[in-house]
Amino acid sequence: MDMDATLVFHGLAIKKYARPEDVARLICWPHEKVAMRLNEATQSGRVVEISGAYTLGPLARVALDADYSRQYADIRRNDVFLAAYNSFEHVNIELKSLITDWQSVNVGGQTVANDHSDESYDMAIIDKLGGIHDRVEVILAKLSQGIPRLTFYTAALTRALERAEAGEIEWVSDVKIESYHTLWFELHEDLLRITGNQRAE
Known part of the structure; x- marks a missing residue:
């Protein structure tokens, strides 16, 4: 995953089940940018959307956990x-x-x-x-x-x-x-x- 995807997924993992604006506040991004990323991730099956709120899918959780050591190595x-x-x-x-x-x-x-x-x-x-x-x-x-x-x-x-x-x-x-x-x-x-x-x- 690229750093942007990791950060959005990271925010969603912390919030567990959240709307784009909740994740946006947490990671200090514009709401629109987070919403776009979450929409793309939903279409690819990595994120699940229910009534306007999102949660990580199983494969995204595994990928995120595996990516932390690389993204936060420094x-x-x-x-x-x-x-x-x-x-x-x-x-x-x-x-x-x-x-x-x-x-x-x-x-x-x-x-x-x-x-x-x-x-x-x-x-x-x-x-x-x-x-x-x-x-x-x-x-x-x-x-x-x-x-x-x-x-x-x-x-x-x-x-x-x-x-x-x-x-x-x-x-x-x-x-x-x-x-x-x-x-x-x-x-x-x-x-x-x-x-x-x-x-x-």
């Missing part, structure tokens, strides 16, 4: 990028723990689902999320030196955090929108694919 030898990636993985552990705290609370010694009735508890979590964000901004700045399109995540994560801080708490982790946790998960998947690492269970 990045995988870039010490600055890899050091920043390792820093991200350390912060990722903290983010996962914080999201667990967001989703559950301790009541009488029992862990129960957070019904978000305690505003002070929720805002304390969001405040900690802001601290994590400050650190990941620095990491993303270093990662973006190697792959400039990763600046998308800096802007998108900032928007999600600002909405959460304004009281729209669904922007912390709602899977139906580009919430902070949704974007973080996609960023992690992006980095894993770039570096050739596996997601820890």
Whole structure:
């Protein structure tokens, strides 16, 4: 595959099932260019389209996975990028723990689902999320030196955090929108694919 095809397929692999505009935002391309590429890939059978959204076909997934080592060979030898990636993985552990705290609370010694009735508890979590964000901004700045399109995540994560801080708490982790946790998960998947690492269970 050429680099353009790899990038479009890469964006689709991260989003899993997405419209052209979703992939375009992620890879920092014009919507029309992504739509054209996806239409060509659909006609060749590499991509499946359902109701205006697209997903990779099995052969495209195999081809994409095989192509990463070639397309990202230089990045995988870039010490600055890899050091920043390792820093991200350390912060990722903290983010996962914080999201667990967001989703559950301790009541009488029992862990129960957070019904978000305690505003002070929720805002304390969001405040900690802001601290994590400050650190990941620095990491993303270093990662973006190697792959400039990763600046998308800096802007998108900032928007999600600002909405959460304004009281729209669904922007912390709602899977139906580009919430902070949704974007973080996609960023992690992006980095894993770039570096050739596996997601820890």
